[in-house]
Amino acid sequence: MANRIFRAVVLGPPGSGKGTISARIAQSFGLQHLSSGDFVRENISASTEAGILAKTYIDKDLLVPDCVMTCLLLPRLEQMTRHSWVLDGFPRTLAQATALNDTCSLDVVISLNIPLETLKERLRHRWIHPASGRVYNMEFNPPQVHGMDDISREPLVQRDEDKPEALVARLRHYKDIAKPVIDLYRSKGILHSFSGTETNKIWPYINSLITGKIPEVQGASQTLPLHSQEQ
Numbered sequence: 001m002a003n004r005i006f007r008a009v010v011l012g013p014p015g016s017g018k019g020t021i022s023a024r025i026a027q028s029f030g031l032q033h034l035s036s037g038d039f040v041r042e043n044i045s046a047s048t049e050a051g052i053l054a055k056t057y058i059d060k061d062l063l064v065p066d067c068v069m070t071c072l073l074l075p076r077l078e079q080m081t082r083h084s085w086v087l088d089g090f091p092r093t094l095a096q097a098t099a100l101n102d103t104c105s106l107d108v109v110i111s112l113n114i115p116l117e118t119l120k121e122r123l124r125h126r127w128i129h130p131a132s133g134r135v136y137n138m139e140f141n142p143p144q145v146h147g148m149d150d151i152s153r154e155p156l157v158q159r160d161e162d163k164p165e166a167l168v169a170r171l172r173h174y175k176d177i178a179k180p181v182i183d184l185y186r187s188k189g190i191l192h193s194f195s196g197t198e199t200n201k202i203w204p205y206i207n208s209l210i211t212g213k214i215p216e217v218q219g220a221s222q223t224l225p226l227h228s229q230e231q
């Protein structure tokens with residue numbers, strides 16, 4: 001665990017493994033895993049003003065507007081001045097990235113490039129526990145009991161927007177809105193892109209990138225691992 005604060009963001013299209021990789025980073029390096037989807041779901045469950053508003057968009061399969069997302073997330077991040085974290089699902093738009101930039105500085109941005117066919121296949125097998133946002137994959141990380149959440153034992157569901165026909169439109173939308181975000185982080189020199197079809201094969205490269213960065217945050221300089229592509 002870093003003595004100084006370390007902050008990372010994970011970007012990628014739906015199904016690219018943002019949640020899976022962020023959870024591994026959090027576990028391996030003792031960081032807090034912050035997920036924008038979880039923040040939204042918590043606010044919906046607690047019926048906060050922002051949560052109620054966010055739900056009206058999610059029910060229509062729309063992204064939550066930037067002003068609602070920033071109102072939900074940034075105050076939470078501002079409170080976490082003493083914590084190292086990895087954030088997934090935010091920022092999704094340039095407006096969100098700019099607002100995040102005004103709130104805190106990031107050490108690393110990881111961008112996941114996964115082929116379309118792999119995304120389709122993964123999402124075809126993705127099952128979620130709606131109340132908690134816990135994610136399973138019938139091949140990669142199946143639940144202990146078929147169709148049931150490991151913790152609550154409530155039923156798992158598949159989301160309509162994970163179906164292959166919906167995915168192509170979602171991906172197009174992702175590419176349009178993510179490009180300026182990726183360009184911004186590239187121009188800041190903190191973007192690291194990883195390509196591949198298997199999380200387990202990408203993970204060692206991300207692990208060595210962060211291992212190299214955390215001592216840097218602590219003050220000792222280290223050479224970047226060969227495998228990361230600083231873009």
Ligand SMILES: Nc1ncnc2c1ncn2[C@H]1C[C@H](O)[C@@H](COP(=O)(O)OP(=O)(O)OP(=O)(O)O)O1
Pocket residue numbers: 012013014015036037038040058062063064065069089090091092093096133
């Ligand atoms: N940064 C954001 N901007 C706008 N809406 C958001 C953002 N993050 C989350 N949301 C809203 C819209 C999402 O459909 C909902 C759930 O988010 P999330 O759990 O990240 O699932 P998702 O289906 O959008 O992402 P993915 O398929 O990439 O896992 O919350």
Ligand SMILES: Nc1nc2c(ncn2[C@@H]2O[C@H](COP(=O)(O)OP(=O)(O)O)[C@@H](O)[C@H]2O)c(=O)[nH]1
Pocket residue numbers: 012013014015016017018019020021122123125126127135136137138139140141197198199200
């Ligand atoms: N088969 C397979 N599934 C994976 C792999 N990595 C992640 N998954 C699954 O693919 C789905 C999408 O991953 P997730 O982390 O939710 O991606 P996100 O939408 O970017 O947050 C989930 O069901 C994961 O369990 C992998 O390497 N192989």
